[in-house]
Amino acid sequence: MTALHLVGNGGPEMLLLRHDVPLPVPAADEVLVRVRACGMNNTDVNTRVGWYSKS
Numbered sequence: 409m410t411a412l413h414l415v416g417n418g419g420p421e422m423l424l425l426r427h428d429v430p431l432p433v434p435a436a437d438e439v440l441v442r443v444r445a446c447g448m449n450n451t452d453v454n455t456r457v458g459w460y461s462k463s
Contacts, residue, residue, distance in 0.1 A: 409432075
């Protein structure tokens with residue numbers, strides 16, 4: 409599966425495109441949803457920059 413991995417706070421160089429992430433296996437009461445596109449908002453950008461603490 410392809411994933412965008414945030415490896416630390418900073419600029420776009422802190423985003424790592426990975427193609428080696430294993431596909432998750434859902435439990436009996438779960439479903440697996442394929443995401444073909446997603447949006448980013450201010451919270452996503454502020455988290456990458458480091459304006460929010462880890463929680």
